[in-house]
Structure formats: structure tokens, C-alpha cells
Amino acid sequence: MIQKEQLIKCHKRIAPHIHKTPVLTSRIINEITGTSVFFKCENFQRMGAFKMRGATNAIMQLTEQERARGVVTHSSGNFAQALSLAAKSLGVKAFIVMPSNAPQVKKDAVKGYGGQIIECEPTLAERQRNADAIVQKEGATFVHSSNDLNVILGQGTAGKELLEIQPELDYVFSPVGGGGLIAGTALAAHFFGHHCKVIGGEPFEVDDAYRSLQSGRIESNARTNTVADGLKTQLGDINFPIIQQHVDKIIRVTETEIIAAMRLLWERMKLVTEASSAVALAALIKEREHFVEKKVGIILSGGNVDLGKLPF
Amino acid sequence: MIQKEQLIKCHKRIAPHIHKTPVLTSRIINEITGTSVFFKCENFQRMGAFKMRGATNAIMQLTEQERARGVVTHSSGNFAQALSLAAKSLGVKAFIVMPSNAPQVKKDAVKGYGGQIIECEPTLAERQRNADAIVQKEGATFVHSSNDLNVILGQGTAGKELLEIQPELDYVFSPVGGGGLIAGTALAAHFFGHHCKVIGGEPFEVDDAYRSLQSGRIESNARTNTVADGLKTQLGDINFPIIQQHVDKIIRVTETEIIAAMRLLWERMKLVTEASSAVALAALIKEREHFVEKKVGIILSGGNVDLGKLPF
Numbered sequence: 150m151i152q153k154e155q156l157i158k159c160h161k162r163i164a165p166h167i168h169k170t171p172v173l174t175s176r177i178i179n180e181i182t183g184t185s186v187f188f189k190c191e192n193f194q195r196m197g198a199f200k201m202r203g204a205t206n207a208i209m210q211l212t213e214q215e216r217a218r219g220v221v222t223h224s225s226g227n228f229a230q231a232l233s234l235a236a237k238s239l240g241v242k243a244f245i246v247m248p249s250n251a252p253q254v255k256k257d258a259v260k261g262y263g264g265q266i267i268e269c270e271p272t273l274a275e276r277q278r279n280a281d282a283i284v285q286k287e288g289a290t291f292v293h294s295s296n297d298l299n300v301i302l303g304q305g306t307a308g309k310e311l312l313e314i315q316p317e318l319d320y321v322f323s324p325v326g327g328g329g330l331i332a333g334t335a336l337a338a339h340f341f342g343h344h345c346k347v348i349g350g351e352p353f354e355v356d357d358a359y360r361s362l363q364s365g366r367i368e369s370n371a372r373t374n375t376v377a378d379g380l381k382t383q384l385g386d387i388n389f390p391i392i393q394q395h396v397d398k399i400i401r402v403t404e405t406e407i408i409a410a411m412r413l414l415w416e417r418m419k420l421v422t423e424a425s426s427a428v429a430l431a432a433l434i435k436e437r438e439h440f441v442e443k444k445v446g447i448i449l450s451g452g453n454v455d456l457g458k459l460p461f
Numbered sequence: 462m463i464q465k466e467q468l469i470k471c472h473k474r475i476a477p478h479i480h481k482t483p484v485l486t487s488r489i490i491n492e493i494t495g496t497s498v499f500f501k502c503e504n505f506q507r508m509g510a511f512k513m514r515g516a517t518n519a520i521m522q523l524t525e526q527e528r529a530r531g532v533v534t535h536s537s538g539n540f541a542q543a544l545s546l547a548a549k550s551l552g553v554k555a556f557i558v559m560p561s562n563a564p565q566v567k568k569d570a571v572k573g574y575g576g577q578i579i580e581c582e583p584t585l586a587e588r589q590r591n592a593d594a595i596v597q598k599e600g601a602t603f604v605h606s607s608n609d610l611n612v613i614l615g616q617g618t619a620g621k622e623l624l625e626i627q628p629e630l631d632y633v634f635s636p637v638g639g640g641g642l643i644a645g646t647a648l649a650a651h652f653f654g655h656h657c658k659v660i661g662g663e664p665f666e667v668d669d670a671y672r673s674l675q676s677g678r679i680e681s682n683a684r685t686n687t688v689a690d691g692l693k694t695q696l697g698d699i700n701f702p703i704i705q706q707h708v709d710k711i712i713r714v715t716e717t718e719i720i721a722a723m724r725l726l727w728e729r730m731k732l733v734t735e736a737s738s739a740v741a742l743a744a745l746i747k748e749r750e751h752f753v754e755k756k757v758g759i760i761l762s763g764g765n766v767d768l769g770k771l772p773f
């Protein structure tokens with residue numbers, strides 16, 4: 150049973166190392182949705198995404214001995230950068246197992262944040278095998294990007310900060326990928342909201358969380374053909390029970406709806422945000438008739454995009 | 462002689478109709494420049510640019526009779542949209558003379574904000590002739606986008622707000638186009654700064670303001686081949702004397718430097734900003750050795766860009 154006090158302590162712990170990101174609003178998006186929307190701008194977070202929160206909390210929970218031996222993860226996305234930067238800020242080594250076909254720009258970003266890259270064959274089995282080898286060889290602690298309670302609590306601090314500014318939110322929308330952000334957000338809403346419901350946005354193309362909630366067991370994706378590249382991962386045994394207990398529903402959206410929502414965020418709010426962030430807004434727009442005149446929070450998860458490969 | 466009280470009154474007048482835009486900072490840009498930079502984010506202003514301020518002030522200074530007959534301007538850029546939206550918000554008609562070759566997206570934006578478009582041949586003479594005709598026929602008041610004291614005072618409220626948050630700025634950087642923003646910023650720095658100097662950023666390709674300050678008379682541009690499409694216009698007889706008196710210097714930058722600065726704003730600060738906004742940052746980066754350990758403000762003028770035509 151996770152306690153409210155755990156999330157409060159986590160927030161105090163990581164606060165000096167993260168940005169308290171702003172909450173922005175948009176007249177035009179309020180008009181389009183017929184509701185009052187409050188965007189928690191984690192695209193302005195350090196290294197450009199909420200993952201900085203969970204990575205920082207996970208490292209800060211290690212003993213001095215564990216810190217001395219470093220941390221390791223496998224990721225080709227934001228968590229690789231987040232763990233690298235959080236580790237560097239805290240004076241800890243970070244080993245990052247990346248698939249050999251990861252874009253050079255992502256490898257450069259990890260190196261820029263001080264992470265030590267171990268390349269491997271681009272399969273999940275090989276990624277895990279290489280990470281296990283680092284754990285064996287270096288004594289480093291493995292940190293999973295989403296299926297780790299300390300990571301989940303860290304991600305939940307974004308929702309906590311949002312509810313501190315807007316305590317009367319009726320709903321919070323979050324994108325669903327590996328499940329860390331939405332599980333953390335659900336805990337924050339449960340502990341700090343006043344009957345605040347949590348809703349996930351998920352691409353039809355990778356709707357494993359939607360299907361998992363229906364079947365009651367963790368489903369996976371046969372293919373992952375979505376522009377929201379942060380959402381291709383699947384749920385885990387630590388975050389899934391939290392999601393089952395505290396998430397109201399998941400709304401699925403098409404690729405066209407994601408890109409249209411992303412365009413709104415860029416053109417109307419002037420925010421550089423990832424397609425994954427736009428998924429939550431797309432979900433609200435899709436079912437807006439259910440949220441008229443409500444107060445809705447949306448977690449804009451991050452802003453790390455390749456400007457040379459925009460979908461519009 | 463323009464008085465401090467005029468700028469104070471202007472700000473009070475327009476405050477209910479504009480956004481008090483946030484001031485953001487970036488650790489990485491501070492590292493790159495070796496200085497503390499405070500970005501005044503007018504890309505978050507209503508309709509996406511500082512021009513909303515001046516347009517609002519100009520209309521609010523009209524008599525009831527003048528308001529009843531509407532306003533007119535010629536512009537193919539942000540001021541067309543700003544005057545349209547400001548007029549709509551204040552219940553006034555806006556006639557916008559636009560060159561027939563203006564992009565459809567800009568015409569649509571003006572229409573979206575309620576402006577009434579009059580198309581004309583794409584020459585400055587034809588634009589002025591058509592605007593004059595509207596003045597004659599409708600009795601509308603002509604509002605120039607930059608060479609109008611009420612517009613200049615309105616634009617100056619961005620710098621005033623910035624100095625309210627950061628009163629000890631040593632410098633404020635502004636892009637230089639038609640001269641309205643930098644003249645207003647210079648007045649704000651003069652009235653509200655503590656020895657705060659104002660520096661302009663200008664593309665080499667349209668360096669009329671740089672040359673005007675050297676020659677002591679208003680120069681024009683033989684060609685206007687710059688990515689910073691908001692800066693193609695030239696100074697006027699109302700803003701030029703203010704600029705001569707209160708602007709410390711103008712730093713010219715290349716197209717490559719503008720695009721690199723724009724990329725920094727997008728990739729590192731996650732801000733959708735126009736190339737014109739990036740010109741001011743590019744100027745600071747170019748001569749950063751002169752500003753080490755100073756406190757520098759930068760006016761990010763706007764964020765209205767065509768996402769289909771990005772320079773990177």
C-alpha cells in the first residue's frame with residue numbers, strides 16, 4: 150500500500166534538482182474543448198521531459214555504496230538522457246545500454262549529459278542481457294524507466310505540483326506509454342485531488358494499456374507504428390496495479406488526431422512538445438462533450454523532438 | 462518630449478486586454494553566453510506577438526466617434542493580425558490592406574480575427590493608396606504598424622513588464638525591424654531601468670537601422686533577403702529619433718547565426734519563436750564576450766511561424 154507521505158517525501162527530496170515547471174492555459178484551446186484546460190509544461194523540465202523527476206528520485210534513494218557503483222538502464226529515449234543527467238547532477242556514474250540503431254542525435258544527447266553508452270543489438274532481450282552484464286560487472290543498480298516504484302513516485306510529482314496550483318481539477322489527462330507517468334499522476338490525484346479522476350490518452354497503434362485494463366492482464370503491442378515514439382513501451386507489474394486501481398479510463402486516438410493536437414500546441418500555444426504529449430490533448434478533444442465546463446489538467450510530458458523530422 | 466507618465470498610463474490602459482507574458486530563463490543559454498539571460502516571451506502574447514500591445518493602445522486612444530468609423534492599416538504580417546484582434550476585442554471595425562500575393566495562411570489568420578481584407582497590388586505605393594482610400598471612404602483612422610507614438614508606447618510595455626520583474630538588467634536586446642519595438646523598449650529602459658542599455662539585433666541582409674544610426678538619416682534596404690521576415694521594414698520619422706537618442710548600438714548577424722539561435726530557442730527552451738525573435742539572441746551570442754556576467758533581457762518578439770516552412 151503506497152502512502153501519501155511517500156509522495157510528499159519524494160517531492161521534497163527531488164525538488165532542489167528539478168524545475169517546478171509552469172502551468173499554462175490557452176483561450177483558444179478552452180474554446181475548442183469547451184472546458185478550462187491547465188497544461189503542466191514538462192517540456193520545460195530539465196533535459197526536456199518529466200523523466201528527469203523519476204530518474205532523480207531513483208538515484209537519490211540509493212545508499213552511498215550503491216551510488217558509488219553507478220546506475221544502469223536500457224533506453225533509446227528520454228529516460229536514457231534523464232538518468233544520465235540526474236546521475237551527473239548527483240555525482241553518480243550512469244551506464245546506458247542503447248540499441249546500435251538508435252539515432253545518432255540521441256546517442257549524442259546521452260553523451261552530452263555524461264552517460265556512458267554500451268551499444269547492443271536492437272532487441273529487448275539483448276538490451277536486458279547487456280544491462281544485466283553491467284549490473285554483474287560494475288555492481289551498478291538497474292533502474293527501469295517506468296516499472297519502478299521510485300520512478301513512479303518521481304513522475305507523480307508533476308501531477309502533485311499541478312494540483313497545488315489547481316486543487317479543484319475534475320480530471321487530469323496523461324499520455325500512457327510504459328505506465329510510469331500515468332501511475333504517478335494517478336497516485337498524485339488520489340492523494341492530493343478532490344475527486345479528481347485520471348484519464349489516459351493512448352494511440353490506437355499501441356493500445357496495450359487500453360487492452361490491459363479490459364483483459365485484466367498486461368498486454369503487449371504486435372506493432373508500434375505511431376508518431377508518439379515515447380509511448381511504444383508496455384506496462385509493467387508494478388505500475389499496472391496502480392493504473393487498474395486509480396485510472397478512470399483510457400481514450401484511444403488516431404495518428405491524425407495526435408498530429409492535429411500537436412499542431413495546436415505548436416501553433417496556438419507556441420510550445421515545442423513531443424507527439425506523445427499531444428496524445429493527452431487529442432484524447433480530450435476527441436471526447437470533449439464529456440468534459441464541458443469541467444476543469445481539466447493535462448500533463449505535457451516533454452519536448453524532445455527532432456526538428457528535422459516533424460510530422461507536419 | 463515623451464514622458465514616463467505616458468508609458469505608465471498606456472500600460473494601465475492596455476493591461477486588461479493583453480497577456481502579462483512570462484519571463485523565462487535557460488541554464489544552457491546562460492552557459493553558452495556566460496551571462497544571465499531573461500527572455501520576455503511575447504510569443505505567448507495574444508495572437509502570438511508583441512504587436513498586440515501597440516495595436517490595442519492605438520485603438521484605445523481613439524475618440525468614440527473615431528472608434529465608430531474603424532481603423533485601417535496595410536500589413537502582410539503580424540500587425541495585420543494584431544490590429545484585427547485588438548479591434549475585435551474592443552468592438553471596432555478593422556480594414557486590412559494586404560498585398561494580393563500575401564500567403565493564404567496570413568489572410569486566413571486576419572479573417573479569423575475578424576479583420577476585413579482589401580487586396581491590392583504588392584507594392585508599397587499601392588498599399589498606401591488603398592489604405593488612404595479607406596480613410597477617405599470609411600472615415601477610418603490609419604494606424605501605422607511601427608511609426609506611431611501610441612503604437613511605440615504600447616510595444617514599450619513589454620520592456621516595462623520585463624524590468625518590473627528584473628529591475629537590475631544591464632542590457633535589453635530587441636530585434637529591429639520597423640523600429641516600433643526597439644523604440645518602445647528604449648523608452649521603457651530609459652524610464653524604468655537603472656542604467657539599462659538597449660541593444661538592437663538586425664540581420665546583415667536588412668541592416669537599414671544600423672546604417673541609419675551611422676548616417677544620421679533613415680536608410681532603406683535595397684533587398685530584403687532574410688529569414689527574419691518581420692524585420693524587412695524600415696524605420697520612420699517618429700521612432701528614429703527615439704532610437705538615435707536611447708539605443709546604445711545595433712549588432713548585425715548573418716542568416717546562419719539567426720537560424721542557429723532560433724534552433725537553440727526551439728531545441729533547448731522548447732519555445733516556438735519567429736526567426737525575428739532569434740535575431741536578438743543571435744546578436745548577444747555573437748558579441749557575448751562584451752556581456753559576460755551581466756544581466757541581459759531579450760524580447761522574444763513573437764511565435765507566428767509557418768510550420769511547413771521551417772529553416773531547419
